[in-house]
Amino acid sequence: QVQLQESGPGLVKPSETLSLTCTVSGGSISGNYWSWIRQPPGKGLEWIGYIHYSGSTNNNPSLKSRVTISVDTSKNKFSLKLNSVTAADTAVYYCARWLYSSGPHHFDIWGQGTMVTVSS
């Protein structure tokens, strides 16, 4: 079965760029949509954006133009970059598969999440 695993630094300095990777195992990244979702400590879930395996993306306008999501189909991975981070970007970051078959569906598979703290 498909599994997702986030990886990346757990500590990022203010104004720098947060970079995370999600590795897809047990299945192909092709043919699917993939998303990043975050959750500040003790708070709710915020959708960051998605990428199709073809490379098309859609990001949450709330994050303005700070987000870049990319995909590497040869390595079965997709990545998140969030620039100009502040303490407000401190959160658990999840990658997830966004089911899309004849239209959008729900998030059916999630990674375990990785905590990223923004602090000097």
Added chain:
Amino acid sequence: DIVMTQSPDSLAVSLGERATIDCKSSQSVLYSSNNKNYLAWYQQKPGQPPKVLIYWASTRESGVPDRFSGSGSGTDFTLTISSLQAEDVAVYYCQQYLTTPLTFGGGTTVEIK
């Protein structure tokens, strides 16, 4: 953006009793072309990622106990746990997937009374 509002923020229910969580969307998430409500419910236990329970507002995910049920249409939805078990202690979220940005409700914490 479609704003999802859940109520209550938290509730405490005795074991074996019914728990009901409401979710209201600021716009209808019913797509008239296929008559489907683009609404999912997730369960999140401490230290774990969310897990989908219900999609299309009322379709139970495979493996989810039948004590979990979803209902509603348009802008008003309900998640019901018919007989609360100890393992159901968690935070529950609704989410709309009709349009981007995809949005979640603020969550409802379910505890044992």
